[in-house]
Amino acid sequence: xxxxxxxxxxxxxxxxxxxxxxxxxxxxxxxxxxxxxxxxxxxxxxxxxxxxxxxxxxxxxxxxxxxxxxxxxxxxxxxxxxxxxxxxxxxxxxxxxxxxxxxxxxxxxxxxxxxxxxxxxxxxxxxxxxxxxxxxxxxxxxxxxxxxxxxxxxxxxxxxxxxxxxxxxxxxxxxxxxxxxxxxxxxxxxxxxxxxxxxxxxxxxxxxxxxxxxxxxxxxxxxxxxxxxxxxxxxxxxxxxxxxxxxxxxxxxxxxxxxxxxxxxxxxxxxxxxxxxxxxxxxxxxxxxxxxxxxxxxxxxxxxxxxxxxxxxxxxxxxxxxxxxxxxxxxxxxxxxxxxxxxxxxxxxxxxxxxxxxxxxxxxxxxxxxxxxxxxxxxxxxxxxxxxxxxxxxxxxxxxxxxxxxxxxxxxxxxxxxxxxxxxxxxxxxxxxxxxxxxxxxxxxxxxxxxxxxxxxxxxxxxxxxxxxxxxxxxxxxxxxxxxxxxxxxxxxxxxxxxxxxxxxxxxxxxxxxxxxxxxxxxxxxx
Numbered sequence: 001x002x003x004x005x006x007x008x009x010x011x012x013x014x015x016x017x018x019x020x021x022x023x024x025x026x027x028x029x030x031x032x033x034x035x036x037x038x039x040x041x042x043x044x045x046x047x048x049x050x051x052x053x054x055x056x057x058x059x060x061x062x063x064x065x066x067x068x069x070x071x072x073x074x075x076x077x078x079x080x081x082x083x084x085x086x087x088x089x090x091x092x093x094x095x096x097x098x099x100x101x102x103x104x105x106x107x108x109x110x111x112x113x114x115x116x117x118x119x120x121x122x123x124x125x126x127x128x129x130x131x132x133x134x135x136x137x138x139x140x141x142x143x144x145x146x147x148x149x150x151x152x153x154x155x156x157x158x159x160x161x162x163x164x165x166x167x168x169x170x171x172x173x174x175x176x177x178x179x180x181x182x183x184x185x186x187x188x189x190x191x192x193x194x195x196x197x198x199x200x201x202x203x204x205x206x207x208x209x210x211x212x213x214x215x216x217x218x219x220x221x222x223x224x225x226x227x228x229x230x231x232x233x234x235x236x237x238x239x240x241x242x243x244x245x246x247x248x249x250x251x252x253x254x255x256x257x258x259x260x261x262x263x264x265x266x267x268x269x270x271x272x273x274x275x276x277x278x279x280x281x282x283x284x285x286x287x288x289x290x291x292x293x294x295x296x297x298x299x300x301x302x303x304x305x306x307x308x309x310x311x312x313x314x315x316x317x318x319x320x321x322x323x324x325x326x327x328x329x330x331x332x333x334x335x336x337x338x339x340x341x342x343x344x345x346x347x348x349x350x351x352x353x354x355x356x357x358x359x360x361x362x363x364x365x366x367x368x369x370x371x372x373x374x375x376x377x378x379x380x381x382x383x384x385x386x387x388x389x390x391x392x393x394x395x396x397x398x399x400x401x402x403x404x405x406x407x408x409x410x411x412x413x414x415x416x417x418x419x420x421x422x423x424x425x426x427x428x429x430x431x432x433x434x435x436x437x438x439x440x441x442x443x444x445x446x447x448x449x450x451x452x453x454x455x456x457x458x459x460x461x462x463x464x465x466x467x468x469x470x471x472x473x474x475x476x477x478x479x480x481x482x483x484x485x486x487x488x489x490x491x492x493x494x495x496x497x498x499x500x501x502x503x504x505x506x507x508x509x510x511x512x513x514x515x516x517x518x519x520x521x522x523x524x525x526x527x
Contacts, residue, residue, distance in 0.1 A: 023310065023360045023369055023417070024475045024493040024520065026323040027120035027303040028112045031526035036110035036124070038518035045101045046511040048465070048504035056510060057100030057134055057342075059392045060287070064142065065093040065271070071391050072281055076220035079209035084233040091222055093266055094140035100342070101133045102510055106296065108518075112303075113525075120303040126296035128333065128346035133289045138271050144228035146262030147270070150215045153279040163215045163260040170207045173245050173255035174200060180251065196249050203241050210234075214260060221280060226261040234259060275341070281395040285340040294334045297347040301327030301354075310360045317419070318363035325356045325373075331380070338385050338399060341392060348406070350380035362417070369415040379405035381443055388456045389508060401443035402454050407436035407461055417473070425473050429499045434464035435507075463506035469499025469514075492521040 028034040047056050055061070060069070067073040073091050081089035105128070112122035149155050150163035177200050180186070186193035213220040224230035238259050245251040276286040303325045310321035333347015356373030382404040387394035410433065417427035438458035442448040475493040497516045501509060 023321075023362075023367065023473070024495075025305065025308070025310075025321065026325060026358050027118075027305050028114035028122075028522070030114045030117045031524060032114045033523045033525055034112040034114070034520055035523070036108065036112070036518065036520045038106075038108040038110070038516065040104075040106040040108070040514065040516045042104040042106075042512045042514045043102070044501075044510050044512040045099065048501070048509045048511055049507070050460075051503070051505055053511065055099055056102055057098040059098075059390055059508075060100075060134070060136065060341075061096045061098035063095050064090070065096045065138075066091040066145075069096075069391065069393055070222075071387070072395055073220060073222065075218050076213045076223070079213050080224060080230065080234065083206055083209060083237055084230065086233075089230070091145045091220075091224065092143050093145055093222060093271070094138055094143035096271060097137045097139075099135045099137075102344075102512070103131050103133075104344075104512075105129045117308075118305045120305075122299075122301055122303065124299045126298070126333075127294070128296040129291070129293040130344045130346060131289065131291040132342045132344060134287055134342055136272055136287060138266065138268050140265040140267070143265045144224055144230045145222045146225045146265050147274075148214065148219065148221055148223040149263060150260045151219050151221055152215055154221055154277070155215070159260055160215060162257075163211075166257050166259055167207060167211045167214075169253060169255040169257060170203070173242075173251055173253035174203050174207065176251045176253050177203070177245060177249060180249070185250070192249070195244070199241065199244055199249065203245070206237060206241065210259060221274065223260075223262045225264055226258075227264070231261045234261065275393060281397070282393055283339075283396040284393075285337070287342065290337075290340050290343040292334060292343070292346055294346045296333040297352075298330045298332045299327050300330065301325060310362075317365075318367055319361070321358075321360040323358050325354075325358065327354045327356075328352075329354070335382070338383050339396075348377070349382065350406070351378045352376065353378070356411075365419040367417055367419075369413075369417075371411070371413040371415075373411045375409040375411070377406045377408055379403050379439070384440075384457060386449055386452050386454055386456055388459045398449055398452060400449060401447040402457065403441045403443050404457065405439045407438045407458075409436075410434045423475050427471055427473060429467070429469035429471065429497060431467045431499065432464070435462065437462040460507040463504060463509050465501050465504040465509045467499045467501045467514075469497060471495060471497035471516075491523075492519060494519045 045056050046053055062069050067077050067090055077090045080091070081087055107127045108124055110122065110124035112120050114120050147154065149159035177196060181196050181200065186196050212218045214223065224234060226235070235258055242255055245255065272287045274280055275282050275284050277283070303323055305321070305323040307320060307322040310319040311317055329352035331347055331349050331351060334345050335347065335349040336343040336345035352375055354373055354375040356371060359370045361367060382402055383399065384402050384404065385394035385398045386400060386402065387398060412432045414430040415427045417425045419425045438461040440454040440457040442454050473495045476491055495518050498514070500513050501511045
C-alpha cells in the first residue's frame with residue numbers, strides 16, 4: 001500500500017509542470033461575460049456564546065422559568081418576596097428545555113463583465129430559504145406557580161369576582177382598624193396601639209401589593225400555586241393578619257376569605273400557548289418555528305485588478321496577483337417579523353458598503369489566496385420589540401420603531417492549495433471575522449418606551465468567529481488562456497467548499513456547518 005501511494009504521488013508530481021490557471025481570477029477577462037450559479041447550505045443546532053457551546057435556542061429555555069426570561073414577572077417577584085419575607089424570591093414555572101435547528105439555503109445567480117483588462121463590473125442576486133425549527137419541552141415538577149386565575153384578561157369571571165371580594169373585605173378591615181385607632185380605642189394600651197399601627201401599615205402593604213399583581217394595573221399572568229410552599233406561605237401571612245385584626249385588635253369585618261392564587265402548576269403546552277395568546281402580554285406567533293423563502297440582499301460592485309502575474313502562459317506555474325473589490329449591498333431581502341420570536345429574514349434590511357482585497361501567490365504545486373475586507377453597515381429604521389438578547393419573550397408593549405445599526409465587520413481569510421492536476425486542486429479554508437458593537441436609538445421621541453433604553457437591542461453584540469474547512473477547485477483554460485482560433489476546452493471554473501465554525505468570542509454565534517458549490521462559465525463578447 002505504501003508503495004502504491006508513493007508511486008501515485010510521483011505520478012502527480014510528474015504531471016505538475018504544465019499546470020496553470022489554478023485560481024480563478026476575481027475579475028473577468030476583458031470582453032468576457034461571466035455567469036455564476038452557486039448554492040450554499042448552512043445548518044446548525046448549536047451556537048457559541050462567550051466561547052461556550054450551547055443549544056441554538058438556549059435563551060428560550062431555563063432551569064427555573066420566571067423573571068429570568070419573562071421580565072414582566074419582576075414586579076410580582078418583588079411583591080411576593082416582601083409578603084412572605086424571603087428576599088430574592090422568584091416565581092418558578094418549572095424547567096423549560098428549548099431545542100432548535102437553523103437551516104439556511106441560498107441559491108445565487110450572478111453576472112460579471114470584464115470591461116477592461118483591469119476593471120470588472122458585477123451583480124449577484126441571492127434567493128434565500130431560511131428556517132428555524134423549535135421544540136420546547138416543559139417540566140413543572142419543580143415549579144411553585146401557575147396561571148393567575150383572576151388576571152384581568154386571562155382569568156375567569158368567577159375568580160375575578162372572588163379577587164374583588166377578597167380585596168374589598170381586606171380594605172374594609174383596614175378602614176375599620178384605622179377608624180378605631182383614630183377614635184382612641186387603643187389609647188390606654190401603648191403596646192396594643194403600637195401593634196395596631198404596625199398591622200395597619202403591614203396590612204396596607206400586603207393588600208396593595210397583592211392586589212396590584214392579582215388584578216390591578218400590574219397584574220401578573222402567573223402567581224404562586226395555592227398548594228405550593230410559597231402559596232401556603234402567602235395564605236399564612238393573610239390568615240395571621242385576619243387573626244390579629246379580629247381576635248387581638250377587635251376589628252369587626254367580613255375579612256375571612258383566602259387570597260386568590262393559582263390553582264396548580266402549568267402543563268406541557270401552557271407556556272407555548274401563553275406566548276401566542278392574543279389576550280396575553282406577549283401576543284406573538286406560535287413558537288413552533290419559522291420559514292421564509294424569498295430574494296435576499298442583492299450585491300452590485302466592481303473589481304479592479306492591480307497586478308496580474310499569476311499562472312501566466314509560458315511561465316512557471318504560480319506568481320502573484322492582486323485585486324480589490326468594492327460592493328454595495330442593497331436591502332432587497334425580506335426583513336424578519338418582530339411578532340415571530342424565532343423569525344429570521346432573507347435580508348438585513350439595510351444598505352451595506354464593503355471593500356475587499358485579494359492576493360494570490362504561489363510557486364509550482366503550492367500556493368494560497370489571502371483576503372481581507374471591511375464591511376460598513378448603515379443604520380436603518382427597524383420595527384423591534386426592545387429587549388436584551390437574554391430576554392427572548394418581550395411583551396408586545398415593547399414593539400416600537402428604532403434606528404438600528406449593526407456593527408461593522410472585519411474579515412480575514414486564507415485558502416492554501418495543492419495542485420493535483422492541470423486544472424484541479426485541493427485547498428484549505430481559514431476564515432476569521434469580527435463584528436463591532438452595534439447601536440440603537442428610538443426613531444422618534446414618540447417611539448420611546450419610558451424606562452427602557454433602546455440600547456438593550458445591541459447588548460453583547462460584539463463578537464468574532466473562526467471557521468476552518470476545505471474544498472476542491474477546478475479552473476478551465478478558457479478563463480485566461482484561450483487564444484483566437486484555439487480550442488480551449490470546457491470554459492468553466494467550479495469550486496466546492498465545506499467549513500465549520502470552531503471557535504468564537506463575545507456575543508451569540510451560530511455554530512454552522514456550511515457547504516458551498518459554485519459554477520462559473522464564460523462567454524466572449526469582444527477582444
